[in-house]
Amino acid sequence: MSTAIRTIFTVLILLVMSEASTVYQTLYIDKILPYPESNKPVISANYSFPGPLIEAYHGDTLVITVINRLSVATTMHWHGLYQIGTPDMDGAVGATQCAIPAGGNFTYIFKADPPGTAWYHGHMLEQYTDGLFGPLIIRRQFEPNREQYDTEQLLMVSDWYNYIARGKLTSWYLSSNNPDGIEPLPDATVVNGKFTKSLLIPATRSSRIRFRVINAASLSMYKVSIDGLPLHIIELDQQDMVPYNVSSFVINVAQRVSFYIDLRELDSIYSQLGISSTNSIFIRFEAMTDMYPVDILNYIPPYAIQRYAYPTFFNPLYLAILSLDLTNSIPTYEPRDPAPTLPTVNLHSDTNMLAARPFNQSNYVIPNATHYLNLVVKFALDNTGINRGYMNDVTYAFQGNFTRVKPTLIVGIKPVKKEPLLHQMATRPNTLGLPSPRIQAGSPLPMIQNDGYGNYLIPYGAVVDIFINNTDGGEHPFHLHGSSFWIISTSEYAAAENLYRQAYIKRDVVSVPGGGWAKIRFVADNPGAWMFHCHIEWHMAAGLMLTFIVSPTQLLAQGYTISNSQLDLCNAA
Numbered sequence: 202m203s204t205a206i207r208t209i210f211t212v213l214i215l216l217v218m219s220e221a222s223t224v225y226q227t228l229y230i231d232k233i234l235p236y237p238e239s240n241k242p243v244i245s246a247n248y249s250f251p252g253p254l255i256e257a258y259h260g261d262t263l264v265i266t267v268i269n270r271l272s273v274a275t276t277m278h279w280h281g282l283y284q285i286g287t288p289d290m291d292g293a294v295g296a297t298q299c300a301i302p303a304g305g306n307f308t309y310i311f312k313a314d315p316p317g318t319a320w321y322h323g324h325m326l327e328q329y330t331d332g333l334f335g336p337l338i339i340r341r342q343f344e345p346n347r348e349q350y351d352t353e354q355l356l357m358v359s360d361w362y363n364y365i366a367r368g369k370l371t372s373w374y375l376s377s378n379n380p381d382g383i384e385p386l387p388d389a390t391v392v393n394g395k396f397t398k399s400l401l402i403p404a405t406r407s408s409r410i411r412f413r414v415i416n417a418a419s420l421s422m423y424k425v426s427i428d429g430l431p432l433h434i435i436e437l438d439q440q441d442m443v444p445y446n447v448s449s450f451v452i453n454v455a456q457r458v459s460f461y462i463d464l465r466e467l468d469s470i471y472s473q474l475g476i477s478s479t480n481s482i483f484i485r486f487e488a489m490t491d492m493y494p495v496d497i498l499n500y501i502p503p504y505a506i507q508r509y510a511y512p513t514f515f516n517p518l519y520l521a522i523l524s525l526d527l528t529n530s531i532p533t534y535e536p537r538d539p540a541p542t543l544p545t546v547n548l549h550s551d552t553n554m555l556a557a558r559p560f561n562q563s564n565y566v567i568p569n570a571t572h573y574l575n576l577v578v579k580f581a582l583d584n585t586g587i588n589r590g591y592m593n594d595v596t597y598a599f600q601g602n603f604t605r606v607k608p609t610l611i612v613g614i615k616p617v618k619k620e621p622l623l624h625q626m627a628t629r630p631n632t633l634g635l636p637s638p639r640i641q642a643g644s645p646l647p648m649i650q651n652d653g654y655g656n657y658l659i660p661y662g663a664v665v666d667i668f669i670n671n672t673d674g675g676e677h678p679f680h681l682h683g684s685s686f687w688i689i690s691t692s693e694y695a696a697a698e699n700l701y702r703q704a705y706i707k708r709d710v711v712s713v714p715g716g717g718w719a720k721i722r723f724v725a726d727n728p729g730a731w732m733f734h735c736h737i738e739w740h741m742a743a744g745l746m747l748t749f750i751v752s753p754t755q756l757l758a759q760g761y762t763i764s765n766s767q768l769d770l771c772n773a774a
């Protein structure tokens with residue numbers, strides 16, 4: 202190539218790169234009956250389950266109109282997107298907006314940032330448990346690891362419940378008849394809306410395929426593997442990774458994992474199963490049964506009725522089929538349980554995969570903490586005999602549901618239906634009644650305080666280390682809105698703190714081990730009202746949630762005002 206041609210070529214590439222465009226999408230929210238054999242309605246986006254794939258390039262503007270055809274209110278959350286400069290577009294009802302009323306609509310406008318595998322889901326009334334979710338992929342013009350695969354596939358896995366969450370399940374879960382806080386247990390697993398052995402993924406024996414796995418479950422975590430193939434992990438949540446080889450991995454609720462496979466790598470150990478002659482192999486999603494509070498293989502929930510011919514117990518092993526010759530035949534070997542392990546790949550893997558390394562570590566600077574916050578997670582009975590989730594002895598009044606609003610503070614930020622926290626930050630930034638960080642025994646850094654109602658004031662630009670001490674036996678996937686965070690270490694992998702100093706991985710969901718802990722760090726450079734909560738939908742409903750109030754003064758300094766479309770929602774609420 203001559204210099205002139207090369208210059209023209211470079212200019213063309215730059216033009217393509219700089220051309221941010223606008224992506225329009227309309228989402229009709231309505232109930233559907235996707236399965237003839239079940240009379241359970243699913244809350245869908247655009248009459249499909251899961252909802253449609255939304256794709257954009259990094260830096261594009263997304264304009265998504267949500268039209269609510271339900272008989273109840275709704276909102277939509279764009280999970281993993283930072284919403285920098287658009288703190289009112291996060292979709293977290295009660296925190297950043299009033300709900301979209303039945304028959305109403307709202308247009309979300311925000312930047313496609315950061316790039317990577319994201320998703321969207323309803324953020325009130327357990328609607329996402331009933332099906333309201335879909336994939337959201339933010340692409341880069343030049344994807345890291347792009348040379349490793351030829352095609353890509355999405356696998357969106359979730360719990361299937363025979364009953365409606367907001368009807369029977371939540372009212373049983375949060376009742377004094379369930380003092381142990383036993384979560385409603387799934388009746389099945391679905392991937393891409395298909396039940397076991399009915400999802401077929403076409404491939405050929407020479408294929409190199411990228412899979413984007415999104416855990417959209419409300420409770421379950423899964424071990425994912427593909428028979429006979431090493432999985433080359435290349436993305437965790439929305440951070441690109443140096444390829445990291447495993448035979449299986451665990452994905453907790455709301456986490457995303459991308460990996461690629463190379464079908465030429467089918468392992469010889471699998472020839473013992475006759476896999477060398479089969480035309481297809483199994484993709485496995487194995488629900489981690491030890492996370493359920495009861496023996497799910499032999500448990501009939503008290504709310505179950507004979508309509509579903511119990512006992513038909515949950516099968517923790519979900520099988521999808523990867524067809525190697527495009528004939529869609531099912532595998533000719535029996536799916537062994539457990540699957541044989543590949544001897545050639547890394548077996549050390551914790552749920553968060555802290556041993557995986559970020560793809561681009563140049564310009565990767567992790568600032569030192571300026572503040573800290575200790576959070577103690579527990580479940581306990583409240584004074585009405587209902588088992589609730591607590592962080593630092595506060596169970597969060599879930600404004601999204603308005604089922605129980607805390608006693609009104611005389612002065613202070615209030616969980617009120619018509620005035621989300623973000624609006625209160627804007628209208629009375631100096632009278633929110635939120636205590637400032639202060640030095641306490643045991644650390645030279647100031648500790649973030651809360652107001653006794655689960656609202657934590659964080660100064661602009663603070664670098665906050667959060668230590669989550671989980672006194673509960675269950676593993677909890679904690680999600681932060683408005684930012685991602687570095688995972689410094691967990692009780693599953695305490696050595697990570699020293700091993701990976703200055704190169705911690707960044708995610709937006711951390712899996713906090715049962716009876717263990719996690720240490721994460723984030724920079725509060727995005728003013729707004731950002732929820733931090735366990736992403737198990739039942740636990741969120743039980744109050745395992747808090748809100749970070751990041752700098753009301755900076756919010757106003759950046760020019761935030763409450764828009765008319767937001768006010769319209771609140772006036773309709």
Ligand SMILES: [Cu+2]
Pocket residue numbers: 676677678735736737740745
């Ligand atoms: Cu939880």
